Amino acid sequence: MLDNVVPCSRSGVDRTWARRAIAILEAEGRRSxxxxxxxxxxxxxxxxxxxxxxxxxxPTGSLKHRLARSLFLYGICNGKITEGVTLTEASSGSTAVSEAYYARLLGLNFIAVLPASTSPRKIEAIEQQGGRCHLVADGCTIYAEAARLAAECGGHYLDQFTYAERATDWRGxxxxxxxxxxxxxxxxxxxxxxxxxxxxxxxxxxxxxxxxxxxxxxxxxxxxxxxxxxxxxxxxxxxxxxxxxxxxxxxxxxxxxxxxxxxxxxxxxxxxxxxxxxxxxxxxxxxxxxxxxxxxxxxxxxxxxxxxxxxxxxxxxxxxxxxxxxxxxxxxxxxxxxxxxxxxxxxxxxxxxxxxxxxxxxxxxxxxxx
CATH class of the missing domain: 3.40.50.1100 (Rossmann fold)
Known part of the structure; x- marks a missing residue:
């Protein structure tokens, strides 16, 4: 009865990088x-x-440090953040600082899409963490621009404004x-x-x-x-x-x-x-x-x-x-x-x-x- 069934499996996917990345994030979480x-x-x-x-x-100076860690764990465990992927985010600054920090920990490229009005100190902080800043004149376009950049390079848009409430375990x-x-x-x-x-x-x-x-x-x-x-x-x-x-x-x-x-x-x-x-x-x-x-x-x-x-x-x-x-x-x-x-x-x-x-x-x- 099963002779004509064509197997479809991803069991061969190498999870070595994901395991190593999660271990790095968990260790950082214990430190801070x-x-x-x-x-x-x-x-x-x-x-x-x-x-x-x-x-x-x-370590990155704001409340968004917690969110960034959760978004990275969420992305890795959902198979979206993988070795070598470029990450993008729409941000007003602080989340991007924290995400740039975690991207550098994992050896990933990170692009922050920011309103041009973002404070120079936050832009400097993102760049100090190894991130790249992409400024837009209209702050309402940061969502679409971050998604566009991710699609253009085959990357992953972290999308804090959609996933913040589900990436964190609210039960504890x-x-x-x-x-x-x-x-x-x-x-x-x-x-x-x-x-x-x-x-x-x-x-x-x-x-x-x-x-x-x-x-x-x-x-x-x-x-x-x-x-x-x-x-x-x-x-x-x-x-x-x-x-x-x-x-x-x-x-x-x-x-x-x-x-x-x-x-x-x-x-x-x-x-x-x-x-x-x-x-x-x-x-x-x-x-x-x-x-x-x-x-x-x-x-x-x-x-x-x-x-x-x-x-x-x-x-x-x-x-x-x-x-x-x-x-x-x-x-x-x-x-x-x-x-x-x-x-x-x-x-x-x-x-x-x-x-x-x-x-x-x-x-x-x-x-x-x-």
Whole structure:
């Protein structure tokens, strides 16, 4: 009965390179598996505890280090990343820095497709890791251009905006959510009342939101969205086709479209944060911590203040956790440059004063789209 069956098998495929590549990634993961959880006491809020998960401590300096490792493992185990393949990615910078690092570890070529407005420091960081930068004038075209380049050279488009939510094991395996909850176990409030994280791909909020539900926690997930981004409108109106014509002014968060990795149903609350508020909160937090943080961390911190204000008004006590996404040193020539801000009509001073007043026990007077 089986005489006419033509066998079709790939059993002869050599998996030696894949095994070696995974071993390299696993070893690197053990060396840089976790980051510090920093407590910041605020005297005006004795019943609230503020924590910052410092993702800037990763070897490539940002939260995207975790994502890049997951994308590489996902690509290798799906048979897409093989020996000698050229990798491409659409990015605003930080993910590409981390992916260039992993590509170099594995001896692979890497091309980052970036908006021309990407900070020179990030471009330099990608090139220092051995990556090549391909700049485009219209940031909305980075997806198609990265796919085109991969097809042109027979390579693989990593596509963080599609695969971020599925490449990471949201049930655990030392993902960022599991790490936060494990580090909180011996704190006065062992389960956070709120976790606050912005959305770039949407993968981090998806991982945290799913993990919260998987563990049966009462933790609420707040996603503060930046001024020029489609996520807030998509979540508010249930419109996953929402678009924003103006590029995000805060690198690393905000997108012109609702990305495929964004999972709206695991998000409990969203607010819309003006760019001046993100950068004002960034500067306040930098002074409080004694070190510079990036603009997306400012967005997170502003959202943290919003959530803390709500808890205070309701007479609640508990812990709030957010992320330090990357270091502010990458933005010395932009977000920390007063002339750069003035040229773009961004005045952070009112928001700096508002956040400082709030942390001293004052009112939180933000007018937000929420």
């Amino acid at each position: 598996a976790d980051t510090h959880l920093i407590a910041m006491p605020v005297a005006a809020f004795p019943d609230l505890a503020f924590y910052f998960k410092d993702e800037s401590a990763h 395996n030392n993902n960022i959510a599991e790490s936060i909850f494990r580090q909180m176990e011996n704190e006065p409030f062992s389960t956070p009342s709120w976790i606050i994280v912005g959305a770039g791909t949407g993968g981090t909020s998806a991982t945290i939101g799913r993990y919260i539900r998987y563990r049966g926690c009462e933790t609420q997930l707040l996603v503060p969205d930046v001024e020029h981004s489609a996520f807030y409108d998509g979540w508010t109106h249930g419109d996953m086709q929402a678009r924003c014509a103006t590029p995000s002014g805060i690198e690393g968060v905000g997108r012109p479209q609702v990305e495929k990795s964004f999972v709206p149903d695991v998000v409990d609350e969203m607010i819309k944060v003006p760019d001046a508020a993100s950068l004002g909160a960034m500067r306040v937090l930098s002074r409080r911590l004694g070190r510079r943080v990036g603009g997306s961390t400012g967005t997170n911190f502003f959202g943290m203040c919003w959530a803390a204000d709500g808890m205070r008004n309701r007479g609640e006590c508990g812990a709030l956790v957010t992320l330090i996404c990357d270091s502010g040193e990458r933005y010395e020539d932009s977000y920390y440059n007063d002339a750069w801000l003035a040229a773009r009509g961004i005045d952070t001073r009112p928001y700096e004063a508002m956040v400082e007043s709030f942390l001293a026990g004052g009112l939180f007077r933000a007018r937000l789209g929420n």
